[in-house]
Amino acid sequence: MAEFNKEGLGNVLLVAISVCLVCSIIVSAAAVALRPMQKENQELDQKQNILRAAGMLPADATVGADGRSVDELFAEFEVRAVDLDTGEYVDIDIADFDPIKAAKVPGESRRLTDDEDMATIRRRENVSLVYIRREEGRLDKVVIPVRGYGLWGTLLGYLALEGDVETISGLGFYFHKETPGLGGEVDNGNWKALWNGVAAFDGQGNPAVRLVKVRSPQGSDAAQHEVDALSGATLTTRGVENLVRFWTGDLGFGPYLNNLRTTG
Ligand SMILES: Cc1cc2nc3c(=O)[nH]c(=O)nc-3n(C[C@H](O)[C@H](O)[C@H](O)COP(=O)(O)O)c2cc1C
Secondary structure, X not given: OOOOOOOOHHHHHHHXXXXXXXXXXXXXXXXXXXXXXXXXXXXXXXXXXXXXXXXXXXOOOOXXXXXXXXXXXXXXXXXXXXXXXXXXXXXXXXXXXXXXXXXXOHHHEXXXXXXXXXXXXXXXXXXXXXXXXXXXXXXXXXXXXXEEEOOOOEEEEEEEEEOOOOEEEEEEEEEOOOOOOOHHHHHXXXXXXXXXXXXXXXXXXXXXOEEEOXXXXXXXXXXXXXXXXXXXXXXXXXXXXXXXXXXXXXXXXXXXXXXXXXXX
């Protein structure tokens, strides 16, 4: 009887292929099984970012100051889709709508000219999302997604405005590639706190935020629009100023915010 040669080429290949097959099945099954959990975690993360920008969730906290969960706090927001050109609400299914993905689709976005593209995003989606919180029917907060290029890459975040649609409530980034200690100071709580109370627009409704190395005299008209520049990070600083101005301007949420200011 022929002896079974377990070290023969055929058997080695068979074992190797079998192990690969089993492993790939396990990895694929894990990826599929974990996808809903990943999506849930991503959604939770976005909710936290929106709440933090709106000042409703302390930094690093996972529950509100009053002990309410992120889901409970976020439930106070109405999420609407907005046509950025007209500033009007549009009825689309927002469940899986991603404005950043839409910005990559030619039919769902527009290419910006060099003059228009102050945030260096190349394409801007036609429709984006806004997060609105009302208190006894009165507008309390509106949060808009913002993004733009810093030094090393695109910063993604949220800008929250108070119910007057003039005063900034907060700004926070959930993704960026800036250097820790330099441009990465966009995450510094003390710097982020400086945004609270800053006037986003001038008297004509034009974006007016400025990041400055030297502040204007306290109480002056200019001072109300100013935030400290990030020290040693001039390029990130310029990127942040540009992206805030872009998204509060005519090509961003300007038309929508104008509508909201008049209609509440
Ligand atoms: C390793 C390294 C990382 C840097 N990271 C940043 C950064 O994240 N953001 C930034 O604006 N500048 C960063 N800089 C500094 C810029 O290269 C540039 O010098 C600076 O933005 C200009 O600022 P200044 O005009 O205040 O000198 C970095 C420099 C080095 C060497």
